[in-house]
Amino acid sequence: MVRYCVDVRECRRAMFLRHFGEKQQDIQCHDAICDNCQLKRSVKDIDVTVHIKNIYRILDSASDANEQLTAAKLIDAWTGKDAKKWKERGVTKTDLPRERCENNSCMGSAGRLSG
Numbered sequence: 001m002v003r004y005c006v007d008v009r010e011c012r013r014a015m016f017l018r019h020f021g022e023k024q025q026d027i028q029c030h031d032a033i034c035d036n037c038q039l040k041r042s043v044k045d046i047d048v049t050v051h052i053k054n055i056y057r058i059l060d061s062a063s064d065a066n067e068q069l070t071a072a073k074l075i076d077a078w079t080g081k082d083a084k085k086w087k088e089r090g091v092t093k094t095d096l097p098r099e100r101c102e103n104n105s106c107m108g109s110a111g112r113l114s115g
Contacts (some may be wrong), residue, residue: 003015004016004019006034008041008043009036009038009041009043009093011029011034011036011037012029012034012036013029013033013034013037014029014030014105023050033110039047049110051056051094051096054091054092054094055077057085057089057090057091058074058077058078058089059074061089061090061091061092062077065080075101075102077091078091078093078094078101079093079094079096079098079101080094
């Protein structure tokens with residue numbers, strides 16, 4: 001279900017039919033019925049390993065300190081607010097703008113990383 005919601009490349013009709021066992025070869029939208037086929041988005045794959053490791057450090061550090069984080073506090077830490085505290089915990093400030101961090105988090109578009 002999550003893949004269906006966040007996939008911006010594959011035809012949604014094809015995903016739906018394949019989920020229910022459709023074996024037909026040609027199951028793409030012929031009339032661009034789904035949003036993915038209509039928009040034909042250009043999507044660029046990027047390596048987000050550094051960002052994910054940094055977020056993990058924030059979450060791990062907060063857990064060790066028995067500190068509760070809201071999504072906003074996580075973004076604050078990730079973008080360098082209270083940088084001294086987080087730097088001592090091994091967290092480096094991201095080079096991404098705050099708006100992009102918010103869009104790429106649970107505060108944004110279903111956790112999907114946008115370009």
